[in-house]
Amino acid sequence: MTRPLIGITLDSEEPGPYSAFPWLAVRQNYAGAITRAGGLPVALPHETGLADDYLDAIDALVVTGGDFDVDPSLFGAAERHQTVKTKAGRTAFELAITQGAMDRDLPVLGICGGQQLLHVALGGTLIQHIPDAVPEALAHEQPNPRDEAGHEVEIVAGTRLHRIVGTDRLAVNSAHHQAAADEPAGVVVNARAPDGVIEGIEAPAYGFCLGVQWHPEFEISEGDGRLFAAFVEAARGTP
Numbered sequence: 357m358t359r360p361l362i363g364i365t366l367d368s369e370e371p372g373p374y375s376a377f378p379w380l381a382v383r384q385n386y387a388g389a390i391t392r393a394g395g396l397p398v399a400l401p402h403e404t405g406l407a408d409d410y411l412d413a414i415d416a417l418v419v420t421g422g423d424f425d426v427d428p429s430l431f432g433a434a435e436r437h438q439t440v441k442t443k444a445g446r447t448a449f450e451l452a453i454t455q456g457a458m459d460r461d462l463p464v465l466g467i468c469g470g471q472q473l474l475h476v477a478l479g480g481t482l483i484q485h486i487p488d489a490v491p492e493a494l495a496h497e498q499p500n501p502r503d504e505a506g507h508e509v510e511i512v513a514g515t516r517l518h519r520i521v522g523t524d525r526l527a528v529n530s531a532h533h534q535a536a537a538d539e540p541a542g543v544v545v546n547a548r549a550p551d552g553v554i555e556g557i558e559a560p561a562y563g564f565c566l567g568v569q570w571h572p573e574f575e576i577s578e579g580d581g582r583l584f585a586a587f588v589e590a591a592r593g594t595p
Contacts, residue, residue, distance in 0.1 A: 359396035360415035360591035365453070365470065366399055367422030368446045386420055386467075389573040393584035395591060402449040407456050416564075416591035417457045419450055421468030421571060425534055428484060431476045437484035439533060451477055463564035463590040465583075468532055471557065471567030475536040475543065478559055483537045486553060494551045498530045503574045506530035509555040515546035516558050516566060520586045521579035528555070528570035528577075535569060564590035 364387065366380040380401055387397040400410055411417075424443040428436045430451075450470070454477045457464050466474035472482055483489045486496050498506030505527035511518045518524075526547070536554040539545050547556030547568065559565040564587060572580035 357394070357592075359394060360588060361413060362390045362395040362397050362416050362418060362588065362591060363400045363410055363414035363453070364390070364397055364418045365420050365446075365450050366401065367420065367424070368402060368443055369423075382420060383573070385573045385575075386418065389575060389581075389584045390418070390588065392575075393581070393588040395584075395588040400449075400453065402445050404445075404449045404452050407449065407452040410453060411456045411460060411462065414462070416463035416587065417453060417465070418587075419454055419464065419466045419470030419473055419567075421470055421531070422446070424469055425484070426469075426473050426476050426482060428482070431481040433481070433484065437488070439485050447473065458559075458562060458565060461563050463587055464562070464566070465564075465587045466557075466567030467573065468569060468571055469534075471569050472532075472534055472536065474565070474567040475557055478543050478557070478565075479540040480543055480557075481537045483535045483553075485533055486535055487533070490551055490553055492551060493553065494530070494549055496530045496532050496535070496549070496553065502529050502531055502571060503576060504529065505576055507549060509547045509549055509570070511556075512544075512546050512548070515544060516560070516564075517546035517556055517568070517583075520582050522582065523579060526577055526579045528568075529574055530570060532569055
């Protein structure tokens with residue numbers, strides 16, 4: 357069976373210990389999870405002007421996490437929390453290719469910061485810093501390794517995510533200080549943490565448009581593997 361081509365967005369860093377010049381990177385397990393699910397992963401450099409060309413080539417899009425935040429001005433916030441760290445080039449590219457993918461109804465999977473960007477692209481707003489906004493919040497930036505669970509999430513019955521993972525609760529890893537703040541028209545919250553923080557979203561108007569706040573590419577549960585399998589099947593054109 358032909359493997360669908362899955363585009364993966366990259367994180368960006370300025371010159372530093374790794375290279376004297378700006379560089380792009382992605383963790384190996386993003387590509388590994390796609391490969392195990394039957395897809396063919398390909399990295400997408402931040403060439404905003406080539407977004408349509410990328411979209412002509414790929415069958416689906418993964419918007420990855422990373423060490424960045426979406427600029428609060430993009431979702432109408434009047435103020436910017438002191439912890440916010442933006443990467444303008446990355447965000448401009450990811451918004452362009454995500455919106456283009458939705459326009460073409462290509463499958464989209466947003467992961468962690470990628471879910472936050474997807475939420476903004478769908479008209480939503482973000483909590484800029486969970487510890488300052490959510491009373492008695494969990495440790496969403498978990499102290500233990502990312503390949504272990506940090507907490508559980510409750511999967512909302514009747515959602516596409518619930519049908520995919522086949523369970524009401526899922527143990528997840530957690531590496532974020534921001535989260536979706538609302539449920540705008542066209543967006544359905546499909547998972548929440550015990551403290552009420554939104555952990556997953558989906559947009560039923562599209563064939564496959566879904567985001568999760570955790571990192572399923574670590575595949576710490578069967579549900580994580582099922583999510584990638586469903587995403588790749590959607591990329592093949594399988595409902």
